[in-house]
Amino acid sequence: MDFSERVKDLAGRSKHATKHALTEEATKTSVVLPLIQTLGFDVFNLNEVVPEFVADVGLKKGEKVDFALKIDGKLAALVEVKPITMSLGSAQFSQLYRYFATTEARLAILTNGREIWFFSDVDEPNKMDKKPFFTFDLQVADDAKIADLARFQKHNFSIETILATASNLKYANAAGAYLKKQLTNPDEDFVKMVARNIYDGMLTKTVVEQLRPAIQASLDEVIRDRIQAKLNVTFRAEPVATEEQIAKPNDTEPEIVTTEDELQAFLIVRAIAARWIDLERITLRDSKTYCSVFADNNNRKPICKLYFNAKTARHVGLFDAEKVEERVQIGSLSDIYKYAARIEDAVKTYL
Known part of the structure; x- marks a missing residue:
């Protein structure tokens, strides 16, 4: 070995x-x-x-x-x-x-x-x-x-x-811990450091407290933008064209678009799965009817599927140890957390 x-x-x-x-x-x-x-x-x-x-x-x-x-x-x-x-x-x-x-x-x-x-x-x-x-x-x-x-x-x-x-x-660990703390609840020194670069007046206590929500929201937006950019580059796989499609291209075929809800659901699944495997191993692949979440971008390692394209209902496909899929209906994205244990069980098989 x-x-x-x-x-x-x-x-x-x-x-x-x-x-x-x-x-x-x-x-x-x-x-x-x-x-x-x-x-x-x-x-x-x-x-x-x-x-x-x-x-x-x-x-x-x-x-x-x-x-x-x-x-x-x-x-x-x-x-x-x-x-x-x-x-x-x-x-x-x-x-x-x-x-x-x-x-x-x-x-x-x-x-x-x-x-x-x-x-x-x-x-x-x-x-x-x-x-x-x-x-x-x-x-x-x-x-x-x-x-x-x-x-x-x-x-x-x-x-x-x-x-x-x-x-x-x-x-590196100390810096990471500090930045995580600031993302969750920025302290006064951090807020003042940012405020000095965006506010021209005197930084009174009242001004600092007024700027705190805006700075925290900006931090969240920067993180979301970086994740979105990375997802666009790394996790969206182009569908592989068949020989028939190459021979007879269909210009009216709708383009596959990963929606915001699909991306947010992927991030929730990723957060659940990250307790067990590295974030970079959790990948998203979109298709016409559903999004697949895999380990290692390998379709033989399914974590779950997101069926969000229907107009009336959304479903999540969950896999057991034998990779048998069960679809469950969700009312909101937060409902995915109800199935965290089953998502973790799927991930554990790839450790």
């Missing part, structure tokens, strides 16, 4: 462990050791994988981190494991934090057998950052994330590259 297939095999192990691994040791055996092996380390070789790694820290003696990973005899990474029943957001990883400062390792990994958090010392040398620079969810992994995880394989391992990536990801 190639790396992607091995990671997908780990996803199955992780899902099984979610129901059956009740302890940290069970998590180690069922998921974490296979994970370390997938990254190219020999789990049976103490020159590569050292379990219960001891590194005394000041007055703290005999404390152990679950695994130390070595490459050519040098310490490359520390791995601390929590039970799969524990959320990493609530996990205490003080040992990992202390060990990082006293060993030569520049990479620290915290995992519960589902989530994998990667830490380094981007903020301050030899001091582990409080936040991970990269996170990976074994049970919700797309190709792009798997490609990022591949950087940590033993044969690819380059601490310089990892640290450069860590720095880039850290600031």
Whole structure:
């Protein structure tokens, strides 16, 4: 199996462990050791994988981190494991934090057998950052994330590259979080920054509050315009002409036009499906009688169909695990959310 297939095999192990691994040791055996092996380390070789790694820290003696990973005899990474029943957001990883400062390792990994958090010392040398620079969810992994995880394989391992990536990801994630916040509820500093470029008078508190709704509406419009432009270029596939149509063109044939309602419905489906797969994998293809939403622009990977061309009613085609379609009628676009679970189930078959 190639790396992607091995990671997908780990996803199955992780899902099984979610129901059956009740302890940290069970998590180690069922998921974490296979994970370390997938990254190219020999789990049976103490020159590569050292379990219960001891590194005394000041007055703290005999404390152990679950695994130390070595490459050519040098310490490359520390791995601390929590039970799969524990959320990493609530996990205490003080040992990992202390060990990082006293060993030569520049990479620290915290995992519960589902989530994998990667830490380094981007903020301050030899001091582990409080936040991970990269996170990976074994049970919700797309190709792009798997490609990022591949950087940590033993044969690819380059601490310089990892640290450069860590720095880039850290600031990119921070910038993304800030912009998302502004899109939802722009703060006063952001509103003032925009207002200085569009308003000539004094920016009093009253003026700022008056401009806030207009600035937020403009942000929404910019996002919609960018999505619409991308949809026009990427997601509208021209119908393939048959040999008969080429031989006998019909100039009276109506042009296929993707309506605003179809685009809005596609965006709703995309928002539902994006919980499981990357946005770029969710594609739209229009035809005379319906719009199809596929994974990977592949008609063998249907997510749903939008039947919006009838004058009296609109329907959505939903697919089960055998790709058998069922049409359901909707009264408004928001009704699509009622079928979110079924859309997600269709998407999960393409993970």
